Amino acid sequence: MKKIPAILLAAALSQTAWAADITVEQPWARATVEGMTMGGAFMNITNNTGKNDFLIGGSSAVADKVEVHTHVNDNGVMRMREVAGGIPLKAGQTTELKPGSYHIMFMGLKKQLKLGDKVEVTLKFKRAKPQTVTMEVQNVPKTNGNADSHGMKHTH
Numbered sequence: 001m002k003k004i005p006a007i008l009l010a011a012a013l014s015q016t017a018w019a020a021d022i023t024v025e026q027p028w029a030r031a032t033v034e035g036m037t038m039g040g041a042f043m044n045i046t047n048n049t050g051k052n053d054f055l056i057g058g059s060s061a062v063a064d065k066v067e068v069h070t071h072v073n074d075n076g077v078m079r080m081r082e083v084a085g086g087i088p089l090k091a092g093q094t095t096e097l098k099p100g101s102y103h104i105m106f107m108g109l110k111k112q113l114k115l116g117d118k119v120e121v122t123l124k125f126k127r128a129k130p131q132t133v134t135m136e137v138q139n140v141p142k143t144n145g146n147a148d149s150h151g152m153k154h155t156h
């Protein structure tokens with residue numbers, strides 16, 4: 001788990017004003033090319049509810065289904081699969097959804113996700129109330145070394 005720079009943390013806190021028990025920061029969806037039927041989305045989720053929770057799925061107007069996925073190393077080949085039971089969100093911790101790791105997967109995309117588009121996604125948790133977040137469509141962040149290899153594996 002990476003430390004969040006103080007300035008980002010301060011910005012996030014002022015935005016949410018302590019209203020939500022589960023805070024979602026820096027949500028973004030990966031830009032797709034025309035014809036792609038799947039797409040990934042990423043964010044940091046902080047669980048301040050005091051109880052362990054799980055991100056179990058979601059919904060969005062842009063896709064038939066929104067699944068929670070992870071990557072597993074299968075004899076040296078990174079494969080992704082749906083996370084049974086959801087992505088664990090430990091109490092008091094920030095869980096990173098990022099390329100090459102846990103992520104949100106749009107299945108059956110109804111439109112191309114273009115740079116700068118905004119995508120609304122409602123996240124569903126096992127305990128906490130559903131939460132709708134707006135994701136900006138971006139390219140792969142240059143700072144993340146795993147990102148490019150992740151993108152390649154969406155075709156298998």
Ligand SMILES: [Cu+2]
Pocket residue numbers: 040069070080081103104105
């Ligand atoms: Cu996936």
